[in-house]
Amino acid sequence: MGINRREFLKIVGISAVAGLGGATAVDLLRRAPVEASQASPNPKALTAKRWAMVIDTRKLTEADCQRMIEACHRVHNVPDIGTKQEVKWIWTEEYEHAFPDDMNEFVSDEVKHKPFLMLCNHCDQPACVRVCPTKATFKRADGIVMMDMHRCIGCRFCMAACPFGARSFNFGDPRPYVKEENRKYPTRMRGVVEKCTFCTERLEEGLMPACVEVSNGALIFGDLDDPNSEVRQALRSNYSIRRKPNLGTQPCVYYIV
Amino acid sequence: MYDGGKIITGLVVFVGLVTFPLWSNVGKAAKKPDPKIDTPVIQQLAEKKCIEPKAFMQAEHMKILNDWRDSVVRDGNKLYVSSSGKTFNMSLQNECMNCHSNKKQFCDECHNYTDVKPYCWTCHIEPKEKEKVAWASIEENS
Numbered sequence: 001m002g003i004n005r006r007e008f009l010k011i012v013g014i015s016a017v018a019g020l021g022g023a024t025a026v027d028l029l030r031r032a033p034v035e036a037s038q039a040s041p042n043p044k045a046l047t048a049k050r051w052a053m054v055i056d057t058r059k060l061t062e063a064d065c066q067r068m069i070e071a072c073h074r075v076h077n078v079p080d081i082g083t084k085q086e087v088k089w090i091w092t093e094e095y096e097h098a099f100p101d102d103m104n105e106f107v108s109d110e111v112k113h114k115p116f117l118m119l120c121n122h123c124d125q126p127a128c129v130r131v132c133p134t135k136a137t138f139k140r141a142d143g144i145v146m147m148d149m150h151r152c153i154g155c156r157f158c159m160a161a162c163p164f165g166a167r168s169f170n171f172g173d174p175r176p177y178v179k180e181e182n183r184k185y186p187t188r189m190r191g192v193v194e195k196c197t198f199c200t201e202r203l204e205e206g207l208m209p210a211c212v213e214v215s216n217g218a219l220i221f222g223d224l225d226d227p228n229s230e231v232r233q234a235l236r237s238n239y240s241i242r243r244k245p246n247l248g249t250q251p252c253v254y255y256i257v
Numbered sequence: 258m259y260d261g262g263k264i265i266t267g268l269v270v271f272v273g274l275v276t277f278p279l280w281s282n283v284g285k286a287a288k289k290p291d292p293k294i295d296t297p298v299i300q301q302l303a304e305k306k307c308i309e310p311k312a313f314m315q316a317e318h319m320k321i322l323n324d325w326r327d328s329v330v331r332d333g334n335k336l337y338v339s340s341s342g343k344t345f346n347m348s349l350q351n352e353c354m355n356c357h358s359n360k361k362q363f364c365d366e367c368h369n370y371t372d373v374k375p376y377c378w379t380c381h382i383e384p385k386e387k388e389k390v391a392w393a394s395i396e397e398n399s
Contacts, residue, residue, distance in 0.1 A: 183350075
């Protein structure tokens with residue numbers, strides 16, 4: 001035969017080098033994608049290190065809560081389904097359901113029957129983010145627990161993980177149940193989970209969240225990392241509680257009772 | 258040749274059947290897509306230009322939309338500075354479709370031709386179109 005071991009090894013070596021170089025050449029010749037540096041945040045956007053909400057339940061009546069729920073669900077195209085398959089971003093709950101850790105046998109009548117406004121707590125240690133297999137739900141640098149609907153596969157692990165019931169699943173197409181479409185905001189589709197986003201789309205335009213805007217001062221929204229922010233001042237001068245603090249998820253929604 | 262007549266007849270029938278998709282479609286080539294850009298908003302533009310040059314948009318619009326999507330949702334960016342230095346809002350529903358409000362004659366025209374089915378509109382709300390166009394999306398007709 002015309003080839004010996006030495007010749008063969010030489011050919012293999014040269015081929016390997018050529019192969020590696022070829023891959024690099026292809027990579028270099030391939031058209032570069034659009035530069036990411038062309039994108040920038042809106043300069044008008046409200047920013048914070050850690051967004052948080054303080055709910056002054058002393059100022060809230062059932063009618064106030066309904067007004068905020070209505071405002072939120074209208075701007076975000078949240079469907080009004082009305083069965084067990086309901087979708088909700090913000091809702092009301094009685095004290096004993098909202099704060100099941102409170103072991104007191106007797107609480108004041110006022111607190112016992114008052115409606116408490118519930119929403120995603122945007123936890124510092126969000127359980128939903130840890131379990132999401134596709135990273136569809138993630139925590140932004142400013143503390144907001146956000147959802148990327150494009151990635152959600154509807155596995156509902158996050159719903160099982162969330163101790164606050166803040167997440168809803170779209171069992172069917174939500175569009176027929178959206179009464180009045182806000183044409184500036186998308187709806188969701190069948191098979192994805194959704195929840196409150198602290199109105200990221202409004203913060204980016206320099207607006208406060210929809211519920212805060214119609215709350216007449218009962219909801220305070222601000223930066224928990226800034227000692228002079230409104231939320232920190234409210235927490236400094238009032239006694240507040242959080243939902244299920246013993247689970248260690250560090251909710252960022254505080255209730256003044 | 259034994260049974261020559263049967264064999265040749267059979268061959269003719271066979272070739273006819275196998276080439277059926279070819280000869281049955283002769284002369285019925287699908288119409289070349291012709292996306293329209295004559296929307297009221299575009300008519301009023303002083304300079305009728307998209308965010309990037311036309312050829313780039315034709316070839317790369319899907320990549321731009323993907324990049325925008327990730328940039329907006331995951332990084333909180335909202336503004337796009339184009340190669341011409343102009344700033345645009347990164348939003349399919351509110352920026353692209355603001356000018357291209359004729360989805361059926363603009364998006365669907367090529368997407369139907371190439372049998373591409375982007376799933377943008379399961380969530381994003383498409384612009385309201387007054388006239389129902391006959392060659393609208395095949396999916397919607399069926």
